[in-house]
Amino acid sequence: YLRQLPYQCVVKTDGLTPDGDGSVVCDSTADAEAAVDRFAEEFGDTLALIVEERLTGQEISVFALLDGEHAMLFPTALDYKRTLEGDAGKNCDGMGSVAPHPNDSPELRDELRAALIDPLVRGLRAEGLDFTGFVYVGAILTPRGPVAIEINARFGDSEAEVVLPGVSSDFTLLCEAVLAGELPDHELVTDGLDRCSVALVQGCLDPASPEAAVGWPFGPFAVDQPVTGLDRPAADDVSVFCANVRRDATGTPRTAGGRVLHVVGTGATPALARDRAYDRIGSISFPGMRYRTDIGAAPAATTVTYAEAAGVTAGTVPTRK
Ligand code: GLY
Numbered sequence: 001y002l003r004q005l006p007y008q009c010v011v012k013t014d015g016l017t018p019d020g021d022g023s024v025v026c027d028s029t030a031d032a033e034a035a036v037d038r039f040a041e042e043f044g045d046t047l048a049l050i051v052e053e054r055l056t057g058q059e060i061s062v063f064a065l066l067d068g069e070h071a072m073l074f075p076t077a078l079d080y081k082r083t084l085e086g087d088a089g090k091n092c093d094g095m096g097s098v099a100p101h102p103n104d105s106p107e108l109r110d111e112l113r114a115a116l117i118d119p120l121v122r123g124l125r126a127e128g129l130d131f132t133g134f135v136y137v138g139a140i141l142t143p144r145g146p147v148a149i150e151i152n153a154r155f156g157d158s159e160a161e162v163v164l165p166g167v168s169s170d171f172t173l174l175c176e177a178v179l180a181g182e183l184p185d186h187e188l189v190t191d192g193l194d195r196c197s198v199a200l201v202q203g204c205l206d207p208a209s210p211e212a213a214v215g216w217p218f219g220p221f222a223v224d225q226p227v228t229g230l231d232r233p234a235a236d237d238v239s240v241f242c243a244n245v246r247r248d249a250t251g252t253p254r255t256a257g258g259r260v261l262h263v264v265g266t267g268a269t270p271a272l273a274r275d276r277a278y279d280r281i282g283s284i285s286f287p288g289m290r291y292r293t294d295i296g297a298a299p300a301a302t303t304v305t306y307a308e309a310a311g312v313t314a315g316t317v318p319t320r321k
Pocket residue numbers: 079093094155156157158159
């Protein structure tokens with residue numbers, strides 16, 4: 001089956017693998033065969049595989065609140081899932097995000113609704129599922145339109161940190177409208193500002209030592225490291241969200257997980273939001289602190305390519321005007 005595919009593919013197992021989420025993005029048939037062999041070795045008789053076309057393009061996180069019949073779109077976001085600068089390294093829970101998405105426009109929102117959200121609502125109803133609440137569709141902006149990669153019945157993290165602070169609608173009223181099936185009677189009011197969130201994660205404490213824990217998300221990581229710089233007064237244009245922090249008996253904040261903090265800058269432009277986040281990070285530290293330095297750094301345009309056999313030619317996704 002792999003050998004006759006007219007396009008590059010992604011091989012996924014039904015389950016998580018110790019080194020990632022169980023999917024291998026393949027450059028070649030040989031890569032795909034190697035992935036199948038490796039999964040077969042790991043899962044034996046319980047092996048279940050999905051093989052799908054590999055999509056290339058800019059990722060977008062799409063959020064909608066559903067009342068069972070109607071959907072209210074929330075602002076879009078761009079999540080930086082790769083561990084290292086330049087979108088290199090393994091996929092992880094996310095190293096930061098920006099909202100709105102750099103490609104955001106009224107036209108794109110219409111397209112996202114028509115291509116992803118409306119069919120999802122229709123599909124849920126067609127299957128007799130009475131779903132209310134948030135859905136988070138992870139999609140790729142391809143030359144043939146947005147294509148869904150994943151659908152989650154929850155919000156995204158760290159997208160929540162850049163989307164929800166900009167919402168000024170009364171959230172309780174929205175929840176009541178969901179329960180009453182009256183979402184169309186309400187409008188989502190947002191402040192229209194840009195936000196940039198950078199995750200501060202627990203890296204290796206001593207990169208020179210072969211014995212040191214390698215750090216998140218590469219493998220084992222240290223915890224219990226003292227965090228300094230959290231005691232600044234809150235400001236309108238920058239927030240610090242604790243993801244994995246606890247206070248010890250003396251009240252000192254200490255690291256307690258891989259993603260430790262999310263630092264969010266807010267501004268009238270993406271550049272201002274980004275500068276404010278990184279400026280605040282300069283005053284925070286803990287041993288082994290690691291973060292990506294290029295969250296929100298604007299790519300001029302993302303070039304996307306498709307296997308020609310898939311019937312789509314190379315194209316460019318324009319950035320937000
Ligand atoms: N930010 C990715 C997720 O929440 O799954």
